[in-house]
Amino acid sequence: MIQEDLFKKLIAHCKEYGFIFQSSEIYDGLSAVYDYGQNGVELKNNIKEYWWKAMVMLNEEVVGIDSAIFMHPTVWKASGHVDAFNDPLIDNKDSKKRYRADVLIEEHIEKIKAKISKEVDKAAKRFGDSFDEQMFISTNPRTQKYNQQIEEISTRFIKSLEEENFEDIRNIIIENEIVCPVSGSKNWTDVRQFNLMFDTKLGSLAEGANTIYLRPETAQGIFVNYLNVQKTGRMKLPFGIAQIGKAFRNEIIARQFIFRMREFEQLEMQYFIKPGEEEKWFDIWKEKRMKWHQAMGFAPEMYKFHEHDKLAHYAKAAFDIEYKFPFGFKEIEGIHSRTDFDLSQHQKFSGKKMQYFDNETNESYVPYVVETSMGLDRTFLTILSSAYREEKLENETRIVLSIPEPLAPIKLAVFPLIKKDGLPELAKEIMDKLKYDMNCHYEEKDSIGKRYRRHDAIGTPFCITVDHESKENNTVTIRYRDTMKQERVPIEKLQNIIKEKIDLKILLEKL
Ligand code: ATP
Numbered sequence: 168m169i170q171e172d173l174f175k176k177l178i179a180h181c182k183e184y185g186f187i188f189q190s191s192e193i194y195d196g197l198s199a200v201y202d203y204g205q206n207g208v209e210l211k212n213n214i215k216e217y218w219w220k221a222m223v224m225l226n227e228e229v230v231g232i233d234s235a236i237f238m239h240p241t242v243w244k245a246s247g248h249v250d251a252f253n254d255p256l257i258d259n260k261d262s263k264k265r266y267r268a269d270v271l272i273e274e275h276i277e278k279i280k281a282k283i284s285k286e287v288d289k290a291a292k293r294f295g296d297s298f299d300e301q302m303f304i305s306t307n308p309r310t311q312k313y314n315q316q317i318e319e320i321s322t323r324f325i326k327s328l329e330e331e332n333f334e335d336i337r338n339i340i341i342e343n344e345i346v347c348p349v350s351g352s353k354n355w356t357d358v359r360q361f362n363l364m365f366d367t368k369l370g371s372l373a374e375g376a377n378t379i380y381l382r383p384e385t386a387q388g389i390f391v392n393y394l395n396v397q398k399t400g401r402m403k404l405p406f407g408i409a410q411i412g413k414a415f416r417n418e419i420i421a422r423q424f425i426f427r428m429r430e431f432e433q434l435e436m437q438y439f440i441k442p443g444e445e446e447k448w449f450d451i452w453k454e455k456r457m458k459w460h461q462a463m464g465f466a467p468e469m470y471k472f473h474e475h476d477k478l479a480h481y482a483k484a485a486f487d488i489e490y491k492f493p494f495g496f497k498e499i500e501g502i503h504s505r506t507d508f509d510l511s512q513h514q515k516f517s518g519k520k521m522q523y524f525d526n527e528t529n530e531s532y533v534p535y536v537v538e539t540s541m542g543l544d545r546t547f548l549t550i551l552s553s554a555y556r557e558e559k560l561e562n563e564t565r566i567v568l569s570i571p572e573p574l575a576p577i578k579l580a581v582f583p584l585i586k587k588d589g590l591p592e593l594a595k596e597i598m599d600k601l602k603y604d605m606n607c608h609y610e611e612k613d614s615i616g617k618r619y620r621r622h623d624a625i626g627t628p629f630c631i632t633v634d635h636e637s638k639e640n641n642t643v644t645i646r647y648r649d650t651m652k653q654e655r656v657p658i659e660k661l662q663n664i665i666k667e668k669i670d671l672k673i674l675l676e677k678l
Contacts, residue, residue: 259352
């Protein structure tokens with residue numbers, strides 16, 4: 168399927184089947200803000216549970232917290248967000264559209280990379296089995312020229328960003344003849360910095376209003392509670408604090424559905440360590456996090472690491488885990504080595520000591536931090552993108568979401584074959600027994616075939632049909648989503664058959 172089509176279909180599917188709705192849709196929506204529907208919220212909760220258990224339950228030294236969205240404004244001064252959490256913006260004067268200058272340049276680089284791939288594909292066809300890709304790329308004059316262009320643009324761009332030389336960033340755009348995708352023109356404004364934090368007022372104006380921010384990341388809630396958790400939990404290094412919660416960023420280019428939203432959810436973990444051990448822990452968490460994504464069982468080539476060229480103001484090293492979305496490889500999680508930057512800053516701004524006394528070495532120091540920071544909404548989108556399939560059957564096409572069973576929104580659908588002869592009653596009786604163990608759904612409308620299709624489309628792994636034979640011998644037909652196989656099983660065995668397949672343990676044991 169063409170990837171652009173797949174993306175459009177996914178967005179339509181999310182709406183049609185109650186996964187995701189545009190926020191305030193009846194008022195024509197609010198840009199880059201989305202609501203999760205009845206099936207979306209279940210999938211989202213299951214992802215959160217999978218993450219929480221992987222982090223907090225499987226790692227004895229990791230504990231969780233739930234800090235408030237509003238924090239003292241000085242937190243964001245200390246963290247560097249007031250001064251440095253900016254995007255460089257540029258406007259096209261003809262289309263009046265606003266862009267992130269860094270994104271325009273990165274997309275331009277991607278286009279040059281695509282030209283290299285094209286040359287490689289052509290040559291591979293020409294040379295057949297004897298084709299040596301690396302050799303070709305390093306010796307072919309065209310690919311050499313493209314690579315040189317990429318190198319020059321990237322080096323200059325990183326330098327300009329670091330020096331905050333916005334005039335040169337604009338010059339890069341002009342000199343490379345980057346045009347506005349909407350107007351096609353090169354009529355650009357200057358590049359300006361734009362802070363991504365939303366602010367609001369605390370208290371009534373009469374009390375003397377104070378500007379506070381909606382947190383742009385959950386991490387700072389962990390840093391400011393470091394001492395509380397360390398002391399009350401009597402935690403010894405290394406230890407981690409995990410948190411799931413909403414974050415807010417005034418994203419300028421809010422496209423690509425739930426990939427870039429203004430209100431989104433993060434799952435973050437800060438791992439506090441002894442200084443000097445950061446490389447070891449960085450590598451450990453990098454691998455652990457990749458494993459978490461891959462344990463869901465989708466094609467491993469859909470994921471890759473990407474090392475940051477430009478580091479955030481706090482970072483010593485940073486890798487992203489990227490997923491191959493229908494619109495290309497993009498970040499879903501960041502693993503960052505944050506040194507003692509945050510705790511030292513809070514120590515400085517609050518005047519409270521953030522030091523840890525190490526019993527073994529008898530010294531005090533500010534711990535270093537390795538952070539794992541995943542976006543819930545982007546992870547949600549990876550699952551839907553990988554799970555969505557259109558299968559050609561004899562007379563129709565079935566759309567199926569092959570979501571890993573433990574994460575599926577509804578685990579079991581229960582159907583009476585017809586709406587009479589006591590079949591609905593028996594179906595509900597079965598459901599009443601099973602509903603304590605799994606999310607069940609009862610349906611009696613339409614043909615069994617149509618009911619199967621509806622549940623395929625939301626990823627329900629098991630459907631059972633109660634028919635007249637069920638009343639005679641206490642058996643039902645169970646039908647499996649992925650294989651469409653059906654078999655007759657005793658009602659009393661249902662619980663065991665299904666329970667073991669929907670157990671999160673299946674994913675957790677792979678970690
Ligand atoms: P990007 O470069 O795509 O803006 P980022 O590097 O700013 O992302 P981080 O600050 O590292 O992102 O945030 C950690 C995670 O939070 C990201 O990997 C992503 O999954 C998620 N995230 C960040 N911004 C958004 C957003 N606007 N909408 C949805 N998820 C987001």
